[in-house]
Amino acid sequence: MERAKRLILCLAAVWLLVGAVLTTAGARTEKTADYSLKIKAANLMGEWMDAVKEMKSQAGLELTEEDLHGTGLMGERYTLITTTLGDPAAKRTTCNPDMAALAVELLNQAGIQPGDTVGAGFSGSFPAMNLAVLAACQAVDVKCVYIASVGASTYGANQPELTFPDMVCRLHQVGMLNRGPSLVTPGGDYDCGIEMDPELREQTLNRIRSYDVPVMEEPDFDKNLSARMKLYETEGPIKCFIGVGGNISTLGLEDEMISCGVISPGTVRNFSDRSGLLQLYNAQGLPVIHLLNIKQLAADYGLTFDPEELLSPGESAIYFETVYPKWGAVICLAGALATVWLGFRRLRREDGPPFGARS
Secondary structure, X not given: OHHHHHHHHHHHHHHHHHHHHHHHHOOEEEEOOOHHHHHHHHHHHHHHHHHHHHHHHHOOOOOOOOOOOOOOOOOOOOOOOEOOOOOHHHHHHHOOOHXXXXXXXXXXXXXXXXXXXXXXXXXXXXXXXXXXXXXXXXXXXXXXXXXXXXXXXXXXXXXXXOOHHHHHXXXXXXXXXXXXXXXXXXXXXXXXXXOOOHHHHHHHHHHHHOOOOOEOOOOOHHHHHHHHHHHHHHHOOOOOEEEEOOOHHHHEOOOOOOOOEEEOOXXXXXXXXXXXHHHHHHHOOOOEEEEOOHHHHHHHOOOOOOOOOOOOOOOOHHHEEEEOOOHHHHHHHHHHHHHHHHHHHHHHHHHOOOOOOOO
């Protein structure tokens, strides 16, 4: 009896194994459903990168030696508005139009639809990643209310002649970018650029004001966060918050590790008066997108970290998905269930009620 039961279960396991083999063997790669939007976003970002490169040329700025692909979106090792240390390999990885396609994927995973409004906080540390988010929002028809900071880590947008707020304001002025920043802050220590050269900081902020963009210098952490949230509410309300870089308003005052990518609503359980907008909005029930650990982000979505060459839009893994056939799994699952049901039914007929009948 026990031997017969084991045989039945073994036959069912064979059915399941065959189903797994058929499913795996029949796998095929297809374009994602939002392939055209990803291409559109990547092309937009590529156009903006070319425009920024031209801005640098007009300003007399040479491409830095770490900008191996000649994108124009990498800064210098150090300038007088540099805030912290940064990894040049991570910066190079973001200088890729495929990052805009990735941003489309992240918006989709966060449940953002055309016509929605999102809020974003951009430091100057990853100007290319900032542009990727903006390109994705413009391609998907999502309103992005964003606050941009001047300060940048090493190899970011740390050239005083062309900061990240300069880039987006000029792109908006010429009609390439549909929205300029709603607010600009110095960034850096206390979000007021305390570590920057004072004279250079003021020169830079005055130039930003000339674009008719408000500048906020608020060292009080609570007041800073309140002002930002009020802006997002006034121009929103927002359905997602996106944080790029390490501004204190985004990450908070504590060195709390937050996973990269999309963080589902309510995932962050522990937050305090020292927490940043990522934690706060998530605890309030919004999805948030954290973009800082570029190496992990690239690994999670099949993009090459620090690629030797840049692929044309539409070639990398972010544009494709693996589709598995269902028919083999369904047939074999049905076969496994039928084997178990018919086998044990036959045993009951031959040996009477199984598992001990009442006397």
